[in-house]
Amino acid sequence: MKKLINRPEDVVREALEGFAAAYGDRLTVHTEPAYVVRADAPVAGKVALVSGGGSGHEPMHGGFVGPGMLDAACPGEVFTSPTPDQMLAATQAVNGGAGVLHIVKNYTGDVMNFEMAAELARDEGITVEQVVIDDDVAVQDSLYTAGRRGVGATVLAEKICGAAAEQGRPLREVAELCRRVNAEGRSMGLALTSCTTPMAGKPTFDLGADEMELGIGIHGEPGRERRAVVTAREAVELLATPVLDDLPFEAGDAVLAFVNGMGGTPLMELYIVFNELQRLLGDRGVTVARNLVGSYITSLDMAGCSITLLHLDEELTALWDAPVNTPGLRWKA
Amino acid sequence: MSETVSHEAVTAWLRAFAATIAEHRQYLTELDAAIGDADHGVNMDRGMQAVLGRLDALAEGATGALLKAVGMTLVSTVGGAAGPLYGTLFLQMGKVAGEESPGKEAGGGSPQTRDTPEAAPGLTLRQWAGLVDAGVAGVQARGKAVVGDKTMVDALVPAAAALRAAAAAGLAVSEALSQAADAAERGMKATIPLVARKGRASYLGERSAGHQDPGATSAWLLMRTAAETLVTSEGPASETRPHPGA
Structure with missing residues (x-):
């Protein structure tokens, strides 16, 4: 394992300290328990957004804390859900009296920990x-799985709901909007390499030099299918086809196309992927009205990418375009 | 019945479980790497080390309060799915223990005197089986898993059933705990051919078959450690604690 770290067991704490050092002017980083809040929290009368998850997905979620996006984020250990005490402390810190929305990615641990946190927060009258x-879409949503995973649409939901909360919309409306983004967004990813968690010290799964894993998640969990590496054009077809067919996205639709890097793939390759995606969508009569290209929801040092498509209407487009000022995403601010 | 589960035995069990988890940290993580996300051993070890660090202070209280504090410590230090699940197991056990009067079967009509460790005669097998039952029911309510989903429930449910049956048959505590550990081991081994239906392993579909579930494995370690440490003969509470892993 080659990593720029000191000791594996200190990675999360030291990364958080570095994050605090870099962005301390606009974010407050708490330890014991660990959570990040925007410096002006709580914002009176505004619905507050809290998210969180295992570390190793940077810039998500801490990098999305700031005006126009999240009010707080709770980082867990690497690829491990944060705990209810962190979520409760974050919820208390950002509650401005208008209620708090927890945006939770669908993983067994995250869901259970956030459920416990919500029970505790409600006991305190929040x-x-x-x-x-x-x-x-790589995971079958059935009684026989933990359900589909939360991946790329999380970034889009946090941005769009953050803008809605900033407009002063009530909690029920912001939550409804979040459900709509989830209902109208679909993703799928692939890996060219595994990732190596600092504690394990070796790749989580073995992938041959000429192999790729299709349908991966963001924790180094293997995907659904292993196959020979293909060109960017073929890879985009393998990812985009199940995404398009699932909702479905059809001719005449306008979408936000999000090409996300998994952490170990150069931006240059992501541009090639986006170019192929735009071409493929054009052939299908789907218009790319907005796009996001870069590494925003990562899996440590994994090479690979994911594609997320979100149906856009006028409202979602306006909310996407609204100002945002976070370490990870910033425009018009 | 000549044996009970004393407060000292419970603390010895927790110490021994922490030692066993530390010893099996890499093994549990390797099992998890095959079908999950390679963190089960690391997370459980972090949680049990936190329990160990607080155990001397916590052991001053009653058994119910001790088990609840262990649950809250695990909830706030383990993370992942194992944190809420193991946390709930101990929280629910502690809740029932707090309601029990040591040495007296429920409904005995005697006043509910809270146990102080030095005066505690220990929990009867029936009471202990009730604690474990409540804990396992809590795990199932939190995680919504049933036997056959390839989770820790596959080891816990048979163990709880074995304890219940042993209590009904009037077996000695040591025999009951040994049967519960055996039942947990069979349940753990039975996860190997299963296709996971809960947790991260479920994303693998058929590819999850052929691997032993890491959660069922740590649950078996919990039950095996119980069989090794939990029995104390009835009588005045011993001042010396059994050595972990002894």
């Missing part, structure tokens, strides 16, 4: 709504 994001 109004909490939770929306679970489950946009990954």
Whole structure:
């Protein structure tokens, strides 16, 4: 394992300290328990957004804390859900009296920990709504799985709902909007390499030099199918086809196309992927009205990418375009 | 019945479980790497080390309060799915223990005197089986898993059933705990051919078959450790604690 770290057991704490050092002017980083809040929290009368998840997905979620997006984020250990005490502390810190929305990615641990946190927060008289994001089409949504995973649509939901909360919309409306983004967004990813968690010290799964894993999640969990590496054009077809067919996205639709890097893939390759995606969507009569290209929801040092498509209407487009000022995403601010 | 589960035995069990988890940290993580996300051993070890760090202070209280504090410690330190699940197991056990009067069967009509460790005669097998039952029911309510989903429930449910049956048959505590550990081991081994239906392993579909479930494995370690440490003969509480893993 080659990593720029000191000791594996200190990775999360030291990364958080570095994050605090870099962005301390606009974010407050708490330890014991660990959570990140925007410096002006709580914002009186505004619905507050809290998310969280295992570390190793940077910039998500801490990098999305700030005006126009999240009010707080709770980082867990690497690929491990944060705990209810962190979520409760974050919820208390950002509650401005208009209620708190928990945006939860659909993983067994995240869902259970956020459920316990919501029970604790409600006991303290805080109004909490939770929306679970489950946009990954690689997983069969059935009684026989933990359900679809929350991946790329999480970033889009946090941006769009953050803008709505900033407009002063009530909790029920912001939560409904979050459910709509989840319902209208779909994703799928592939890996060219596994990732290596600092504690394990070796790749989570073995992938041959000429192999790729299709349908991966964001924790180094193997995907659904292993096959020979293909060109960017063929790879985009393998990812986009199940995404398009699932909702479905059809000719005449306008979408936000999000090409996400898994952490170890150069931006240059992501541009090639986006170019192929735009071409493929054009052939299908689907218009790319907005796009996002870059590494926003990552899996440590995994090479690969994911594709997320979100149906856009006028309202969602306006909310996407609204100002945002976070370490990970910033425009018009 | 000549044996009970004393407060000292419960603390010895927790110490021994922490030692066993530390010893099996890499093994549990390797099992998890095959079908999950390679963190079960690391997470459980972090949680049990936190329990160990607080155990001397916590052991001053009653058994119910001790088990509840262990549950809250695990909830706030383990993370992942194992945190809420193991946390709930101990929280529910502690809740029932707090309601029990040591040495007296429920409904005995005697006043509910709270146990102080030095005066505690220990829990009867029937009472202990009730604690484990409540804990396992809590795990199932939180995680919504049933036997056959390839989770820790596959080891816990048979163990709880074995304890219940042993209590009904009037077996000695040591025999009951040994049967519960055996039942947990069979349940754990039975997860190997299963296709996972809960947790991260379920994303693998058929590819999850052929691997032993890491959660069922740590649950078996919990039950095996119980069989090794939980029995104390009835009588005045011993001042010496059994050595972990002894």
